[in-house]
Amino acid sequence: MRRLILRRAVAFLATLFVVSVLVFTVVRVLPGDPALIIMGTEASPEAAAALRRAMGLDRPIPVQYAEWLGAALRGDLGRSIQYDVAVGRLIVSRLAVTLPLTVLAAAFMILTAVPLGVYAATRQGRAGDVLAMLLSQLGIAIPSFWAGLLLILLFAVRLGWVQAGGFDGWTAGLWPALRALLLPAFALGAVQAAVLTRTTRAAVLEVLRADYVRTARAKGLAERGVTWKHVLRNSLLTIVTIVGLQLGQLLTGSIVLENVFYLPGLGRLALGAISARDLPVVQGVVLFVAVTVVTLNFLVDVLYAVLDPRIRYE
C-alpha cells in the first residue's frame, strides 16, 4: 500500500511538471498576444508593442518560465492581466461556483444512474429495462448545451420558476444559490448519468451471471439481499472506475454549461482567459485542473485497493 502511494506520488509530480511546461510554452508559441487583444484594432501598433514589453513578454520563454515556476512553488500564481487581481484568488472565487455545480451534478448522476442501472439489469429485457435504456440513449444523444437551453426556455422563460442563469453568490443565501445551480447541474449531470446507467447495467449483468451469485441464491438469500450485498458490491469496481473518469469530464463539461447559464465559474474563467490571452490565468487554471484530475485518479486508485482485497495484497 505504501509503495503504491509512493509510486503514484512520483507520477503525480512528474505529470504536473510536464503539464506546466506544456501549457506555458503552448500559450506563448500560439499566435495572439495579450497586448494586441487589449489594444484591439483601434490603437496604434506602437502602443501594443510598448505594452507587450511592459508585460515582460518579449523576454525568452525559459526565463519567463523559471520566474513563474519559482513564484508558483511559493504559492504565487501571478496576477491576471485582464482583471488585475491575484490568480490564486480568482481561482478560489470561481471554485465557489464550479465545485458545488460539479458536486451537485455528480450527486445527481450517481443517485439516479446507479439505482436505475441496477434496476434495469435485474429486469433485463423487460419493459422497465427497455425504458431505462431508451432514457439513457436520449441522455447520451442530447448535447448538454442544448439541453441547458431547452431547460432555460421551459423553466425560466415559460414557467418562470427559476432564473435563466447567473449566480448571485453564496451571500444571497443557501437556497437561492443552490436554486441557481439546479438547472445547470441537471443539464451537466444528465449526460454523464446516461453513460453511468449503461455502465452500471452492464457491470451488474456480468456479476449476476457469476457462480457466487448462484450460490447466494441457493443458500436461500432473498433476491434483494443478493442484489445489494453481493452483486452491487462486486460491480462497484467497474462503477468507481467510470465515476472517477466522469468526475473529470464533469469538470470540463462545466465550461460549456457555465457559458450557457453565464455562471462565473472556473470553466468560464478558463475560456475567457484563453481568448483574452490572459497567460497567468490560463497557466494557473490549467495547473489547478491538472492537480485536481491527477488527485482524483490517485484517489480512485487508492479506493480500488480498499474495494478489492486482491489489489491490496499485491
Next chain:
Amino acid sequence: MTRSPRFGWLLGTALLVVGLGPGAPGLVGPPPAAAQAPQLAVQITAEPPGLDLTATPASATATVVFYNIQEALVKVDAQGRLVPWLAERWHTTDNLNYTFFLKKGVRFHGGRELTADDVKFVLDRARNPETKHPNARHYEDIATIHVRDPHTVTIALKQNNAMFLHNLARQGSVIYPREAVDQLKAHPIGTGPFMLDRWDRGDRVILKRNPDYHVKGLPKLDRVTFRFIPDTNAALAALQAGDIDVMAFGLGPESVEVVRRAPNLQVILGETTSDVILALNNSKKPFSDVRVRRAITHAIDKAEVVKGAMFGLGRVLGSNVDPLNPYFVDMSKAVPYDPARAKQLLTEAGYPNGLEAVLKVTPQYPYTVRTGEVLVGQLEKVGVRVKLEQMEWGQWLDRIYKNADYDMTIIGHAEAWDAGNYANPKYYYRYDSARFQEVYAASERTLEEKKRRELYAQLQKIMADEAPVVWLYVYPRLVAAKKGVQGIWKDLPNPSLDLSEVGWAK
C-alpha cells in the same frame, strides 16, 4: 402561490439529489423586482479587459466606463454633435491656442473638485508614449498646456488640427483625478453620473448613483448592473425571463423579430459608426491591382449581402465615412453591382479564368461568418473562387491585423472618424496612395468648414475609385429592452452606452 404544485416533482427530485429536507426555505422566490425600481440590469457580450479608458480602446470598456463613470472636456451627444461638457466653453482666435473654461463645482466621485491641474495632468500623461496610451497620436499636436487658474487652461498646438476638439471628446481623453491614476484599471474614478460600486470579475460590474453629479436631476437610475453574457441565446432567454432589462449589444439581427413579437419587449434600431468591410491585402497580388479590387467591388451585391447575412438590417456603404459623420456623402452607387463589368476588369487585369483567394473570418463576430458565406457565393459567379476560413480572434489580431498575413478578411471598424487608417500605409490594408494621403493631410489641417467638407467629399471619392477595401454595410444598432425603459440613444455616434438619462416610464 399556485405555482408550487407543478414545481413539486422537480423540487422533489432536486431536494432528493441535494439531500435537503422539505424544510428548505423559500421554495420559489418572488418575481423579479417591479419594473419601476430605479435600477437597470444590462447585458453586454464581452467583459472589459480592464476599466482603464487610457489603456485600452476596447468597446466593452467604453460601454461601461465612458459617459457613465468618466467624462471628457467635450462630449459627442446623441445626435453626433460636439457639445461642451466638463469645459463649459472655449475660445480660440488663431486655431492654435485654445482656452478652456471648466464648469465650476464639478466633483470627482466622493471627493474634491475638478481643476485645471487635472486636465493638464491627464493630457500630459496621454501624450507621453511611456504611459502606453493606446492612441497617443491623438495628442501629438499639443505643444504646451498652461494652467491659468483653477478653472482655466490653455492648450497650445504645434500646428492646426481640425480633429483637435473631436480628439478631446474621445474615450481616451476622459478626465480623472491625478491622485487616482494608479487605480484606473480596477477602480476608475471620474465625474460621471455613476460611480463604480464593484466589479465581480467574470460576472458583472455594478455602478451606483453619483449623488453629486454636476447635471442637476440626473442620473435617473440608482443602480446599474452590467452582466457579461457571451452567449446570445442565453442573453435573450435572460431578457425573456426578466433577469435582465436591456441587451445592449448582444442582439443578433436574426432575433429581432422574436423580440418585436414579444408583448413586453421593444427593439431599438439605429445607426452606428461601425463599418463592416471586406478588407483586401493591397500589398499582395492580385489585390495590388486596382482593377482586381474594383472587379471584386462590382461583383458584390451589397443589398443582397445585407438581406442574406443581416436579415435586411444595416445600411449599404460605399466608403469609410459613415452616415453619422457630418461630411457623409452617399458613395454606395459609385461602384455598383455589375458582374459583367467585374469579369471584364478581371480579364483586363490578366485573370480571364478568375482567381483564387482565402477569406478569413472570425466566429467571435458571427456577422463576419454569415457575411463571408454570402460573399463566397457572389464572388464565385465572376470566377473568384474563395475559400472561407474561420479564425480565432486572438489569432486574427496577430496574423492579420498586426502582420497583414492574409488575402481577404471581414471585420467591422467601430471607431468614428477613422478615414485616417487609409492614409497609413502600414495599416493592415497596406493601402499606399499618395493621392489619398495628401488630401487626408490637408483635411487634418483645414479648419474652414466649407473647404473641409470639400476635402472630405474628395476623400470619399478617392476611396470609391481606388477601392482599397470593399465597404459592405454599416452594422445596425440593435438593442432589445423591456418596454418601459426610456432614454437609450437610438443612434450610436461613438462607442458608448450613456445611461445618464435612462430611466423607467412612470
